[in-house]
Amino acid sequence: MELQTLTYLVVGASFALYIGIAIWSRAGSTKDFYVAGGGVHPVANGMATAADWMSAASFISMAGMIAFMGYGGSVFLMGWTGGFVILAMFLAPYLRKYGKFTVPEFIGDRFYSKAARAVAVVCLIICSVTYVIGQMKGIGVAFSRFLEVDYGTGLLVGMCIVFFYAVLGGMKGITYTQIAQYCVLIMAYTIPAIFISLNLTGNPFPQLGLGSTLTGTDTYLLDKLDQMVMELGFNEYTTEYRLSGLNMFAYTASLMIGTAGLPHVIIRFFTVPKVRDARSSAGWALLFIAILYTTAPAVAGMARLNLMQTIEPTPGEYLVYDERPDWFRNWETTGLLAFEDKNQDGRIQYSADPAVNEMVTVDNDIMVLANPEIAQLPNWVIALVAAGGLAAALSTAAGLLLAIASAISHDLLKGMIAPGISERAELRASRVAMAAAIAGAGYLGFNPPGFAAGTVALAFGLAASSIFPALMMGIFSKRTTKEGAIAGMVAGIGVTLFYVFQHKGIMFIASTAFLGDMPANWFLGIEPNAFGAVGAIVNFAVAMLVSRVTSAPPESVQELVEHIRVPAGASAAHDH
C-alpha cells in the first residue's frame, strides 16, 4: 500500500481510538474532571504519567540531540528520569495524602495565604504555557511532515482532537487516552530500534546492542563510532562533554528538579486511591519511561553510525550525490537535510570543519523520524512512527492544558473570585477554562513567540526554581512561613527568567557565530537552560532567610504538616 494512504489509516485509527475513549469516559463531577474520580489504578496511572511526561521533545528530538552530542547528551537521559526519584520520595505521597485537586491549592493552604496561592498560579501558568507552545508546534510539524497537510491545518486537527476528549472528560478522559497514547508511542519507538539493532549487531535489545560488536566483525559498535567521528574531526562520541562538567552537573540537576516540580506531572498523583499507590505509581511511571529512555541512546548511536556509513561507505570514499538513497532525497525536500557541493566533485563530504563540510543541514529530529527509512523498514513502521510522534505531543499537551484549566477554574475562580459557586457551575467553568486554554495554546502555536525554540528546557528551569522548592519546604519544614514561601518563589523564578532573557535576548540579535563568545558571559559557564538549579538554590535561601525573621506559621498549619506526613486516613481526606 502507498505510504501516504497507510499513514492516514494508522493515524486515523489512533484518533478514532482516542475519541472513542473520550465518549466512554465523560466527567460527571468536578472530582472526575480534576482527578479522574481519584480511583485510577497505580499501574494505569504510571502508564498515563509516562505518556503525560514524554513529550514531542522526548519522542522526536532527544535521540537526535544525543546523536550529535554523544556523552554530553546524557544530561537529558539522567535529568528527565532522575527527577522521578525525587518526586516519589519528596512530593507524591504527601501531596496525595493532602488529597485535594491542584498544586496551588496546596501552596495556598500550607502557606495560609491567598497571595501564595496566586503566586503559585502565576508560576504554574508561566511554566505550563512555555511548555505547551512546544507541544503545539510538535503537533503541527508532525502533521505537515507525515500527512503533507499544511502546518496550520495540522495544528487545527490536533486541537480539535484534544478539545474533544479534554473538555468532555477532563482528567478522566485524559487519563484513559494517555494510556492508549503510551501504547502507541512506545511501539512506534521500540519497533524500529529493535530492527536497527538486529541489523547492526544481531542483538534484538537495543540497550545491549549499543554495547555489542558489529555483525560479522569483532569491533565494538561504540569503538567504531568513536573512530569514525574522530576521523571526521569531531570529538570522541563517548567522552565529549557538554561545555563542562559543572555545566552538565547544573543542567542535570535543573532537569531533575524541574521534572519533580512540573504541575501537570504532580497532579497525576492526585488520581490514585492511596498514599502507597502514589509511591508505587511513580515507580511504574519511571519503568514505562525507562523503556524509551534506555532505547534512546541506542537509537542515537546507531543512527549516527548509519548516517556516516551511508555518506562514507568505505574510508575516504564519499557517497556520490546522484547515487544517494531515497530517504535522503525525501528529507532534502523538507529542508531538514541539506547538501552543498563546496568542492564541486559531486560527492558528499561530511566533516567537523565547516569550511569543508558539505552536509550543511542535518536536523536533530531526522534521527528518529528518518530512522525506519534508513533501516529500510516496511511502510507500516513509518506510519506508526507518525502516529507515535502525534501521541507523544497530544498526551503532553492535554496534561498541560488540564493543569492550566484547573488552576483557572479551581484556584482563581472557586478559590478567590467566587468561593460560593456550586459544583455544577464549577464543572461548567472548568470546561470553559479548558476550551479557552486550548484556544490560547493554539493561538500561540500559530504565532509562536520568538523564544519558542528553547521553550521546553526553559519550562523545566522555571518549574525547578519556583514550584518545587515551595512544595518541598511546605512538607519538610514546618517553620517556612507564607512570607518566606512567596519571597522564595518570586526570587527563584525572577532570577531564572532574568538570566534566561539576558542571554537569550542577546542570542536573537546576534548570528550563531556569536555563540562562541557567549559562554564568557555565563555565570560559572552555566548555559541559560541549565540555570534552574541555581534559581532553586536562590528560592530555598531566600525562603529560609525570610522565614527566620517572620513569625512562625499558626498551629493549624503545623497540624496540617503533621497530617500529610503520615499515610493513614488519606482516603477519608479525599472526600472533602
Add this chain to the structure above:
Amino acid sequence: MSRLTEAQALAYWRRNLALMFKLLVVWFVVSFGCGILFVDVLNQIQIGGYKLGFWFAQQGSIYVFVLLIFYYTRKMGKLDREFNVEED
C-alpha cells in the same frame, strides 16, 4: 488504624528521613557521581563495548532509579505496617 502519639509520629518521620537519605546517596552516586564527576576515571574500565562511566550516564543510572523507587515503596510499606498507619 490508630492515631499516633507525638513521639511515635516523630519516630516514624525520622525513619522515613533516614531511608530517604540513604537512597538519595545512591541516587546521587550513580548519576552525578558515576555519570558526571568520576566519569573519566570509570571510563578506564570497559565492559563489553561500553566504557563504564558512559554506561552509567546513558543506561545504568536509569535502571538504578527505577529500582530505588520500588525499593522505597516496599520499605515504606513495611514501615507503615510497623507503625500501624497503613490505609484501610
